[in-house]
Amino acid sequence: MMSKQTKNIVLGISAGIAAYRMYDLVGELKRLGNNVTVILTKDARNFVSELPLKVLSSNPVYCEMFSAELQSKPIHIELADSTDLILISPATADIIAKMATGICDELITNVLLASRCPVYIAPAMNTNMWEHFTTQKNIETLVTKLGYKIIPPEEGDLACGYTGMGHIASNEKIIKTILYGEFDTKPLYGKKVIVTAGGTREAIDPVRFIGNRSSGKMGIALADAAYNMGAEVVLVSTVPCEKKYQVIEVESAQEMQEVIESEFDKADALIMAAAVSDFRPIIASKQKIKKKNEDINLELTRNPDILEILGRTKRDKQIIIGFSAESENIEKNAKEKLEKKKIDMIIANDITVPETGFESDENAVIILTRDGKKEILQRQPKTQIARYITTRLSEIFDSIKEVKKT
Ligand SMILES: Cc1cc2nc3c(=O)[nH]c(=O)nc-3n(C[C@H](O)[C@H](O)[C@H](O)COP(=O)(O)O)c2cc1C
Structure with a gap:
């Protein structure tokens, strides 16, 4: 796989079990020549550690909105202005709901609201959570009102013990979608x-x-x-x-x-x-x-x-x-x-x-x-x-x- 052009990518990791897969994803995106900056939600820190993500991305890993260091721009604006693409992966039901309503209680949700670049979302969750009316309604809002692109979850055996829809898309599929546009991101969703x-x-x-x-x-x-x-x-x-x-x-x-x-x-x-x-x-x-x-x-x-x-x-x-x-x-x-x-x-x-x-x-x-x-x-x-x-x-x-x- 050859990158057409390298990109500044913000990867927002939220608190789902599939977060561990992001170690490999960050490594692969970096290997393809992209500059990856990871932002964790506070709860995501229960699932992945900052240090390996820092090493794999060769960049600082962000989580907090309010740091003691003085910067010319607030960190959420700095990150929003300098990125070409935002990927939220895994996207929890919670972060999807926040994105659909514009809630800004995390660094990543602030970056999302402040940026104008393409946004990709790779949801992963329990089947009932995925199929729940509110999650589906929120996804519809993100696609139809905000033009965000969904990398749909797949059917499979889930960590919660269910078998069904909700398994995160493979890293290969995520990369092919965000870098090469090879996969369908359901552009007619909600129509x-x-x-x-x-x-x-x-x-x-x-x-x-x-x-x-x-x-x-x-x-x-x-x-x-x-x-x-x-x-x-x-x-x-x-x-x-x-x-x-x-x-x-x-x-x-x-x-x-x-x-x-x-x-x-x-x-x-x-x-x-x-x-x-x-x-x-x-x-x-x-x-x-x-x-x-x-x-x-x-x-x-x-x-x-x-x-x-x-x-x-x-x-x-x-x-x-x-x-x-x-x-x-x-x-x-x-x-x-x-x-x-x-x-x-x-x-x-x-x-x-x-x-x-x-x-x-x-x-x-x-x-x-x-x-x-x-x-x-x-x-x-x-x-x-x-x-x-x-x-x-x-x-x-x-x-x-x-x-x-x-
Ligand atoms: C072990 C465990 C696994 C979880 N996996 C998921 C998941 O895959 N998807 C999801 O939407 N929520 C999952 N949750 C619930 C979220 O972690 C919870 O809603 C959290 O507050 C989301 O935070 P965030 O969206 O700010 O990252 C899980 C919770 C636990 C305890």
């Missing part, structure tokens, strides 16, 4: 994302329908990606599937519209990957239509344009992403759709290209956004494209937050 998948079926009679060739693979990949990035996901799908998140099965465009409209008010984003039929038979026969010798005429009516309806009524901070399956003038048609439907991003693909698009495991797309940006993603697995799109979604959320801050 509710609705994803649609599959092709709608518009009944002609109890047996026949008007359908399309959408397999649902792109939508399901998007729902998985959003879930893995920490979002609360509702997948509205015409394709049955079992997931750890909520799946609502629908058949027709009208059913899909009803479900989306009932969920949309509480949602932060909608990704419309489903192929929604533009038309449906005016009358769906209750009985199977009998074969006759003459032709029959099927009268069709327009289905509601879900994207257009929601694009018109959405709140400013709600993000809508649409798909545009085109067979000609791909970019031009997609751009028109983006503007007409007042959505935030459109993913266009050329359905005439073999091996991509409908039913395939791969896709090649053009991404257009409202700020006029265009990105081309060459042929690659739909899972990879999904991950790219959900990352872009998290960036849009970040930019909304930044606009609000300034």
